[in-house]
Amino acid sequence: MTKRKFLLISLVLALVVALGSFLLTACGGTKYAVTWDVADHVTVTVDDSDKLPSSVAEGTELTFKAVGKDGYEVTTVKVNNKTINGKNGVYTTTVNGDTKIEIASAEKLKSVSVKTNPATMTYYAGETLDTEGMVVEAEYETGTKRDVTDYTVVYKTGSAFSLGDTSFAVRFGGIKSADVSLDGAVEVKITIDPATGTLDEAYYTGLQANTEIKNLTKDDNGVISFTYSALTENIALPAAEAWSKGEEGDYVFTGWGVEGNEIAKENVLSATYTARYKANLLVIESLSYELRTVGQEQNVPCLIITGKFKAAQTAYLYLYEGNDKVELKGDTVGDANTNKNDPFTLVFDLRKLVEKQYKGKWMDIKFCAGEGDNVETQEIDLNDYPADFVDIGQSIHDTQYAYSFAVYTPANSTERLLKAVYADFVTEYNMSIAKEGEDVVLTISGKTNVKYAGKTVDIDFEIGTRYHKYCVVGEDGSYLVKFVLSNRDEFKFNTSGYAHFQIVESESDTTTVFKDGDGNLPNAGCATELERYNVDLIENAGALRYANEDMTEVYYVGYGKWGGIVFYGRSEAAYNIERVTTNVALEEADGTVYLNISGTYTGEASEGIRELTDKLNTTRNDISNMSNWHEHKFSVALNNVKITVADGNWSLKINLLEAKYEGNGLENATHIIHLLGDDFYVSDEKPVNAKNSVTIGGKKYTLDTQKYWGKDMICIVVEDAV
Numbered sequence: 001m002t003k004r005k006f007l008l009i010s011l012v013l014a015l016v017v018a019l020g021s022f023l024l025t026a027c028g029g030t031k032y033a034v035t036w037d038v039a040d041h042v043t044v045t046v047d048d049s050d051k052l053p054s055s056v057a058e059g060t061e062l063t064f065k066a067v068g069k070d071g072y073e074v075t076t077v078k079v080n081n082k083t084i085n086g087k088n089g090v091y092t093t094t095v096n097g098d099t100k101i102e103i104a105s106a107e108k109l110k111s112v113s114v115k116t117n118p119a120t121m122t123y124y125a126g127e128t129l130d131t132e133g134m135v136v137e138a139e140y141e142t143g144t145k146r147d148v149t150d151y152t153v154v155y156k157t158g159s160a161f162s163l164g165d166t167s168f169a170v171r172f173g174g175i176k177s178a179d180v181s182l183d184g185a186v187e188v189k190i191t192i193d194p195a196t197g198t199l200d201e202a203y204y205t206g207l208q209a210n211t212e213i214k215n216l217t218k219d220d221n222g223v224i225s226f227t228y229s230a231l232t233e234n235i236a237l238p239a240a241e242a243w244s245k246g247e248e249g250d251y252v253f254t255g256w257g258v259e260g261n262e263i264a265k266e267n268v269l270s271a272t273y274t275a276r277y278k279a280n281l282l283v284i285e286s287l288s289y290e291l292r293t294v295g296q297e298q299n300v301p302c303l304i305i306t307g308k309f310k311a312a313q314t315a316y317l318y319l320y321e322g323n324d325k326v327e328l329k330g331d332t333v334g335d336a337n338t339n340k341n342d343p344f345t346l347v348f349d350l351r352k353l354v355e356k357q358y359k360g361k362w363m364d365i366k367f368c369a370g371e372g373d374n375v376e377t378q379e380i381d382l383n384d385y386p387a388d389f390v391d392i393g394q395s396i397h398d399t400q401y402a403y404s405f406a407v408y409t410p411a412n413s414t415e416r417l418l419k420a421v422y423a424d425f426v427t428e429y430n431m432s433i434a435k436e437g438e439d440v441v442l443t444i445s446g447k448t449n450v451k452y453a454g455k456t457v458d459i460d461f462e463i464g465t466r467y468h469k470y471c472v473v474g475e476d477g478s479y480l481v482k483f484v485l486s487n488r489d490e491f492k493f494n495t496s497g498y499a500h501f502q503i504v505e506s507e508s509d510t511t512t513v514f515k516d517g518d519g520n521l522p523n524a525g526c527a528t529e530l531e532r533y534n535v536d537l538i539e540n541a542g543a544l545r546y547a548n549e550d551m552t553e554v555y556y557v558g559y560g561k562w563g564g565i566v567f568y569g570r571s572e573a574a575y576n577i578e579r580v581t582t583n584v585a586l587e588e589a590d591g592t593v594y595l596n597i598s599g600t601y602t603g604e605a606s607e608g609i610r611e612l613t614d615k616l617n618t619t620r621n622d623i624s625n626m627s628n629w630h631e632h633k634f635s636v637a638l639n640n641v642k643i644t645v646a647d648g649n650w651s652l653k654i655n656l657l658e659a660k661y662e663g664n665g666l667e668n669a670t671h672i673i674h675l676l677g678d679d680f681y682v683s684d685e686k687p688v689n690a691k692n693s694v695t696i697g698g699k700k701y702t703l704d705t706q707k708y709w710g711k712d713m714i715c716i717v718v719e720d721a722v
Contacts, residue, residue: 030058033098039105041072056095063092066103071142073108077101107140109173112151114180121182124189124227124270125163129153136170136177148172161186163229163268187214187227190263191272192237194222197245197253203238210235231265243275247340250311252278278384279376281312281369282333282344287380287389287418289396289403294349301398303348303365303420311376312369313338317348318377319420321361328352328363350403353422362406362419380418382407390418395524397425399450399477404524425449426516427457427501430528431565433485433546433555440546442557442567445480446525448473448503455513457481458504459521461567463490463497470507485546485555491569496537499565520564530558536568537561547572584673584714586703588694592658593701595673595716598651656701656716668699670706671716695721 036052038044046052046064056062066074067089077084079093079101086092093099119133131153138148151172156165165186167179192199199222207216207226213235216226237256245251255261256273263271284307294300305317317330330352333344353363367378382389395404402425408417429446444459457479460468467490469481485491499521503514516522530542535556543558551572560566581599588594642653693702700721705712 031055032058032095034062034095035098035100037100037102038066039072039103041068041070042074042103042105043067043069044103058096060095061092062095062099063090064101065090068105068108071108071140072105074103075106076104078104107142107144109175110139110141112136112138112148112170112172112175112177114170114177115147117180122184123161123165123182123186125186125268126160126270128160129168136172138172163188185229187229188268189225189227189270190235192224192256193272193274194238194243194245195275195277196221197243197251197275197277198222199224199238200242200244203242207235231263231267234265235263237261237263237273238275243277245277246311250280252280254278278381279312279369279378280310281315281367281376281378283308283310284380284385287365288391289350289394289405291396291398292347294347299398301350301396301401301403303346303350303403305346305348307344309334309338309340309342309344312367315367315369315378317346318366318368319353319358319363320366321358321363324357324361326357326361326363328358350420350422351398351401353403353420354401358422360421360423362408362421365418365420379415382416382418383414395428397428397447399425399447401425402428426514426522427525428527429521429525431526431544431557432528433544433557438486439484440486440548440553440555442483442485442544442555443480444483444521445478446527447477448479450475450477452503452513453477455503456506458502458507458510460500461491461497462500463492463495463567465490466500467491470504472506473503485557485567485569486553491555491567493569493571495568496560497567498560499567518564520560523559523563523565526559526565533558535570537566538568584703586656586692586694586701586716588696591696593656593694593696595654595656595703596651597654598649600648601645601650602648657697668719669717670704671718672706673714673716 033055034053036044044052044064044066046062052064053062066077066086068074074089077086077091080099081102084091084093093101113136114134115137116133116135118129118131120130123129136148136151137145139145151170154169154171154176155161156167161168163186165182166184167181169179170177204218204224207213207224212231213226213228216224218224237258239261240253240255243253254276257276258273263273284305286304286306288304290302290304291299292302292304294302303317309315312334313336314332314334316332319328319330320326330348331346333346334342365380369376390405392405392407395402397403402423404421404423406419406421408419409415410417425448427446427448429444432443434441434443448457452473453475455473457471457473458468459481460466461483467483469483471479471481473479483491491497500519501516501521502512502519504510504512526542528544530544532540533543533545533556534540535543537560538556538558539561541559541561543556545554545556547554554570554572556566556568558566580601581597583596583598585596586593587596642651644651693700695701698721700719702717702719704715704717706715
């Protein structure tokens with residue numbers, strides 16, 4: 001009985017505990033602690049509570065207001081180390097765990113002022129405030145005042161003083177100070193620096209007569225400066241005749257670096273104009289590469305420069321590449337006994353360039369004179385020399401390395417600066433076509449880098465299929481291969497084929513040892529003098545030509561239009577047409593706009609005329625959009641192309657309103673003309689009626705040219721009519 005009673009009591013107690021637990025959860029659930037860390041001078045209140053709660057139920061949205069007092073303001077409110085934002089001092093956070101609320105404060109800023117002016121209170125347009133000596137003071141609502149340094153300067157406009165400004169201000173903590181008056185209105189300051197040269201005194205005298213300029217001075221170095229508030233006329237900068245340096249001809253004045261060589265009356269910016277000039281340290285008379293004997297060594301590649309001394313008594317060769325700042329100081333010419341107009345010859349051993357850092361670099365060829373900050377530099381601008389001064393295409397090699405020239409024109413410049421380039425020597429070759437027995441044979445013989453001795457030269461022509469010839473490289477780097485051009489199975493007529501060059505392990509192991517770029521047999525390596533022809537991909541370029549007596553077999557091997565040697569063969573027995581373009585123009589007729597291209601041809605054979613007509617017919621959708629080069633073409637249906645071939649004249653008339661681009665008409669863009677199987681560019685044989693335009697159907701069509709691939713390509717500009 002006692003046992004049962006105890007069991008019943010235990011059961012009742014368990015029910016009471018369970019029920020209590022249920023009631024606790026139902027009446028507010030799990031509670032979490034809330035800890036408050038409130039800075040001094042801050043009052044915090046919680047809605048519907050007369051004190052800050054130390055715990056709240058899970059999920060409670062706790063709203064409180066934090067306000068600064070005694071001249072302080074709340075700066076940050078963090079919940080569990082994360083900053084939260086409020087509005088009008090009211091903040092809200094949801095409690096889902098133990099929570100720590102931190103409220104920081106700081107003195108509230110009242111005002112900012114410049115207590116002590118900077119030492120410099122006179123400025124020119126474009127200058128910024130020199131804060132040396134300036135003291136900025138911040139005053140707070142508590143009455144505290146402090147000097148501050150992390151302020152910003154506020155100008156009337158922009159980020160510097162402008163013409164006419166009379167004051168500035170500072171900003172700190174979001175508050176701007178009162179304006180601080182300058183000693184005078186901001187003016188434009190102009191400095192004219194002759195760069196160690198001399199300006200004609202008459203120029204300075206002329207400035208003295210100008211009543212609009214102020215503070216005109218000239219220092220011991222001839223540097224002129226002046227200021228102005230406004231101009232009614234442009235001020236000319238010194239002309240070339242007013243500037244001199246050294247003896248006559250030592251230096252050539254090239255300008256002040258400003259268009260028109262004058263200060264525009266509208267100018268409101270301070271500026272320094274420094275004389276630009278070219279130094280004639282030396283008169284350079286000739287420049288070339290040669291294989292010379294140096295000491296006991298023969299066939300040493302050298303750069304040979306001859307000339308006379310001018311402004312310099314001594315000068316040194318300086319080779320420099322600006323992108324990677326690679327430099328090489330070369331040999332020096334002249335000494336203390338050198339006189340003006342004394343001749344010199346510089347022989348520079350190009351093997352000094354055979355280092356990794358110089359490989360492939362376009363090195364400026366310069367002469368320098370002087371030391372430290374007083375170095376004068378003379379570059380070689382080919383515009384200053386006769387056309388035949390240097391053979392730009394010259395290249396020499398010493399069986400291991402090749403040396404060539406390059407010409408660089410900087411952006412926004414007309415200069416043509418001469419460069420020296422060194423690279424691994426790949427190949428130099430000669431070509432010839434001759435009859436050998438019953439065969440017509442192309443022979444390619446050359447030399448490559450001796451490091452490939454024992455490896456195998458692999459040359460092929462790709463005419464549908466690649467046809468390879470192999471030759472083991474000799475100890476001196478020599479090789480020779482022959483192709484039978486009259487083998488019609490390999491060298492098909494009326495089909496162009498590029499030649500490729502590589503060096504492989506052997507004829508049986510064609511693992512590539514060397515291949516340059518796309519692998520074409522490069523034009524640059526050809527040492528054979530070639531005649532100029534215009535046939536298929538050999539466009540007005542150098543080539544060999546071989547023809548049998550009845551003209552049924554004619555072979556061309558020469559420079560292809562995309563770089564590399566090309567073969568082309570055909571029968572010319574009934575075909576001897578030469579086509580020349582004489583005019584390109586736009587024309588409005590019959591309510592549409594036409595592109596008219598016309599020219600002449602020579603040759604009367606019917607087969608030749610038929611082939612010319614076929615070529616004109618194969619316009620092949622070839623009006624290309626320059627912005628999508630070789631991606632999108634414009635189709636012109638043949639019934640919208642009128643072709644005439646007769647009596648030595650031909651013409652092609654294309655209806656541009658019927659030209660289609662992805663199903664639509666020509667879009668607003670610049671469209672390169674690519675017709676007649678070749679790129680259409682301006683030359684003596686391809687004139688263009690530039691800027692000829694037609695407006696029709698709300699569109700303006702203008703014939704123009706655009707520089708592309710190094711040529712002035714003829715194009716059609718389509719735009720909305722104004």
